[in-house]
Amino acid sequence: MRAGFTGAGDSSLTEVTADGERPIDLPDAGPPYAAVIDHTLACLTGDATNLIEPASALPALQLTLDVHQRLTQAAS
Numbered sequence: 001m002r003a004g005f006t007g008a009g010d011s012s013l014t015e016v017t018a019d020g021e022r023p024i025d026l027p028d029a030g031p032p033y034a035a036v037i038d039h040t041l042a043c044l045t046g047d048a049t050n051l052i053e054p055a056s057a058l059p060a061l062q063l064t065l066d067v068h069q070r071l072t073q074a075a076s
Helices: 030-044 054-075
Strands: 002-004 012-017 020-024
Touching: none
Parallel strands: none
Antiparallel strands: 002 012, 012 020
8 A cells, every 4th residue: 555645635545456556545643643744844834833742652653653563564
């Protein structure tokens, strides 16, 4: 699977198989997710201050890595 998401506009997810590609419909993530993504992008460009507490950064990173691993294993 391939994700296309920039934090601006609609997101898309495409399943890529030996038979070709097909779009996967995603539910509307709504304003809370958009706000988090916009804030993250603003932090990356230096336009906002990171609000993640240092004590929560490593568990959040571990969760992100776990999700990535499961998604890439499922796509194999």
